[in-house]
Amino acid sequence: MSDEHGLHLLRQMLRIRRFEERCVELYSRSAIRGFLHLAIGEEACAVGVTEALAPDDAVVATYREHGHALARGISMREIMAELEGKLEGSSKGRGGSMHIFDAVARFYGGNAIVGGGIPLAVGLALADHLQGRRRITACFFGDGAVAEGEFHESMNLAALWHLPVLFCCENNLYAMGTALERAQSETDLSLKAASYRVPSWNVDGMDVVAVEEAARRAGEVVRDGGGPHFLELRTYRFRAHSMYDPDRYRDKAEIERWKERDPIPALTADLGAAGILAEGDLDRLEKEVEAEVDDAVAFADAGTDEDVSDLERYVMSEPRPGAT
């Protein structure tokens, strides 16, 4: 790993962490409303996988997708403006926190029905297959989705048709408040994928380098026509499921144990030990990130409200020149 790349990984995770921490603040002062799901603690999954993707690959994510969107290169300004429901937001204020989309980044949401995004990923991969393009689709979902029929149907379909999907299961051990062992008869999720003859790997989701390496290796096989692959990224969210969640279903000690494996200090230490991160580098990085977050909030705060007369825009497509 190059020095530069190591710093890049750290910067990306810091951007996500600081962005989401600011979201909590904004939520508390009512600038952000609705459901707000934070991925604090899970940053390595989004960053590691995204790093392994090519620019024209596709990403399908969940409602806990700020990190994936930021890692994928969608502007922090647009994401924050979306969270504040502004016209300048990535979905013009129509989506909010759970529905970040970006056509240029080929970022297909922002899907808030658990498991609902998985068939989309299969379809995107089918389109690539039919058009003979060497692209892959990375599909994120949580351990909760593995209980849904859509997961199983999609896994089967992708394997049956040998489609280029990289399934990335962020197993944070809780489907909202239901612990994995209370929801699954088989808690080793990679076995489920394997039952569809989909090659599957367990990965430490708190180690961004490990995640990136696994995603890169699996992704290359997928891109080369090796059919879908499944990554179980074992991770943990440090905060509650959403802002409304009193978090009564897990042990505080458990949370503290996982915090010891926080991916950001872990990478910081590794980079320091390797001499990549010099004295004062982290402070500088933090300041840059803080400045970006400040800028994004300022941009969102200064954003405009969509004209109510445009309420019904984008229900159906508008005629576009040259469209068929």
Add this chain to the structure above:
Amino acid sequence: MGDFTMPSLGADMEEGTVNQWLVKPGDEVHRGDIVAVVETEKSTIEIEVFENGVVDELVVEEGETVPVGTVIARLTSETTAATVHSPVLRHLAEQLHVDLSSVTGSGVGGTVTRADVERAGAARVEGAPPGTRPVPQRRGQRHRKAAERATGRTRSSPYARRLASQLGIDVAAVQGSGPGGSVVEADVRRAAAEPAGTGGPMAASVEAAGEVAASSQVGDKQAAMRQAVGALMARSKREIPHYYLSTTIDVAAAVTWLERANLERPVTSRLVLPALLVKATARAVAKVPEMNGFFVDDEFRPSAAVHVGVAISLRSGGVIAPAIHDVDTLALDDLMRALRDLVVRARSGVLRSSEMSDPTITVTNLGELGVESVFGVIYPPQVALVGFGQVGDRVVARDGMVGVRPCLTATLSADHRASDGHRGGRFLAEIDRLLQEPETL
């Protein structure tokens, strides 16, 4: 005889308070009469008796609360016989303003029957001033009256109200024939077409006759129809100076052509002679326009369109002559279809108002009944009526030869104010000529 007890008005009612007595000892009560107001934990309820009799004693005083089943009054059976009347009878009596207690019963055991009430009502009417005679109501009216009682307003469709307002009609004064007795478009249009005072087009009364025939109850229908037709025909004879012409027409060409034409047609769409006759009449109008139109406001107004009224006798009695529109330009097959359709609908009572109001000339064909010739009465405000009699073989001399040919007698009744015998003769001759060239019809 009976004890009157505190009724149970619900499974959960245990006791009741007599708030008010509506009867006193000595009062005669009948089954169904409200005799007291009782208060329960849930509500205040009027209670009724279930037998006839005379109140003997009120056992429970007003304000007293007693359990369900407690005797609250005693009744005796000292009541006059035959004063128990069914709700239907009471309703009828009320309608006819008949005092039931004054009616002598002719039924079993001296009970009052429907006929008794009606007789009493009729007797009452004879002495009443004109215009107050209670007429039997049509069903729709009764419904409407009920609805009015319930809502305090006339039920009418939104469109009828809009139309009424446009035409300056008071919708409350219109009799409804729609669902539930509501006033609908047709009612408003009829009201608008009704002659205001004098001199309105008599077509309205024809229409009224049709309407009566179409929708009234069987019992009243025949009389009403007879009456309407009678009034119309009397007026026609009174006002229209009729003249009559007659001619015999050789229909061999027509009959032969029909036979050939029908070879190609399925049974259901075969042509019949009356269709040719109607068509020939309509076409002849082009030559003699004085036969086609209306005589209104002391002048004849010819009509550009030819709508032929076809006299149709109704099984229930009476005759109506609804129009087939634009017969002069109608293809024969279409005319045939229209003719069949019209007969079916006329007899099942589903004619459109336009068909009733706008024939410009009428054709009557009594040939099927064996009638040789018919001299009809003109339907005002039309000015002509063409009659066709039976087709029969007759000995005909032509070009010095004698032969047997199928013939019929065509007659014309025409209004002398619009035309004279010369023009009438031309008209019949034209019909004859056209029938000799059936392929052109």
Add this chain to the structure above:
Amino acid sequence: MSAATTPTTAITYREAMREAIREALVRDERVFLMGEDVGRYGGCYAVSLGLLEEFGPERIRDTPLSESAFVGAGIGAALGGMRPIVEIMTVNFSMLALDQIVNNAAALLYMSGGQFNVPLVIRMTTGAGRQVAAQHSHSLEAWYAHVPGLRVLSPATIDDARRMLWPSVCDPDPVIIFEHGQLYNARGELTEDPVTDITSAAIRRRGEDVTIVAFGGTLGPALEASEQLAAQGIEAEVIDLRSLRPLDSETFLASVGRTHRAVVVDEGWRTGSVSAEVAARITEEAFYDLDAPVTRVCSAEVPMPYAKHLEEAALPQPDKVVAAVRQLGG
């Protein structure tokens, strides 16, 4: 215009639909057909019979029984630049894909602020009348017509079966086409008129006395009723809605403006049905044209029974339409 207008011999609704799919496959290489038994089997209702041989398994794709996955995959493929035609065997099974249709296909364009349209066509068989009982006889068009973001079509004629698919494939948004199972064997000739839109209602019969609004499987009974009514002197105007979303109100409102009476015939259950929507719009927008209350003839509110006489009793039949019209009077 297209090859379709040339045949003069009568074809079935099934053949018309097959020709329409073939046309789409030929005209646009992005088009493919996907669904349960569309390939080797030839389609549950034999609509796609022969297409596998002609276009190969990549474009005529048999799927496992995974409605949610293959409908979702259709949405994804549409997002990825394809023009999928997804066949759901019957509307009854579409409920297994309801999440994908309602939460994704219908909502993606809006949720993404106009970035991602879904040019997907979903075809499905609908309706009862074949004694297949409660789980195979639904008419749930109204559910889909309820959802903004979808187009919902109901071709009731040979022409529409043949001609509504291509504009649907070209449409940038998801289109759901309901094919009534009773219509597949209907036979008729294509007219020469190649113009077919997917937004307007059609007047199938002119009349001045009453407006009968129908769609899909009820167009036949409505037309049959109108003939019976004509024999009784009542000329009904019969409107075929064709598109249930958007609903072409103008056509039926204009008709009611002329006839002042309306009967809506719908094979769906009365409560919350397409007929309810039509009736509501008439009362909202043509109230002062009405000479009688809007009346509806719908399916009985029962899960569809198996026994023939019970099923017949449950469905809108011509005589019920006739009775409904007669009851309006006039």
